[in-house]
Amino acid sequence: MTPQSPFTVVAVVAPGREASLRLLLDTMNGRPGMADPENALLPFGFFERLHFARFALLDDATTADLEAFGLPWPKVPPLYLAFVGECDGPVQAQFEEFVEKAGSGLRRIFAHCEGFDGSSHARLLAWLAAHDLPVGANYVNRIGRTVRQVLEESELQKLLSASAPREPAAADARTVRRQLLAHVKA
Known part of the structure; x- marks a missing residue:
């Protein structure tokens, strides 16, 4: 990390x-x-x-x-x-x-x-x-994630989101997950 x-x-x-x-x-x-x-x-x-x-x-x-x-x-x-x-x-x-x-x-x-x-x-x-002063409080959005990891994960999220089925959420979560995985593997 x-x-x-x-x-x-x-x-x-x-x-x-x-x-x-x-x-x-x-x-x-x-x-x-x-x-x-x-x-x-x-x-x-x-x-x-x-x-x-x-x-x-x-x-x-x-x-x-x-x-x-x-x-x-x-x-x-x-x-x-x-x-x-x-x-x-x-x-x-x-x-x-x-x-x-x-x-x-x-x-x-x-x-x-x-x-x-x-x-x-x-x-x-x-x-x-x-001239670098000590920092009293610091916010880290993604602890332990490098800049490269953050950018790669953001691109992956965009790809997955773009390819996710957009039908109404009538199916259960397992079905949606299977459909998404099948679509990503294709």
């Missing part, structure tokens, strides 16, 4: 870099809110062990509330970039694959963050690991 591992890389966006970062992240989308799996920066679809990944900009939406009530603002940066996802196996191996296959795209993205130094393969890998 292959365990899934979550990652949550979080960094502070450098002052004055938000607009250019938003424009850059928008280039990853095929349409609004939908990443193109073959985008030039980080082509998520090329990573066979990657269940999902997302970039998100996180800001503190409570600052207007604090101001309205005359409360002091906490000393927190105004904007964070989060890179979250889940992969098969250890996160470090996924980070190595990201850096190997999409290091230049990651450098372009994280160059918008404070203190970023991804000038070499090793530095980028170390930076990702250093």
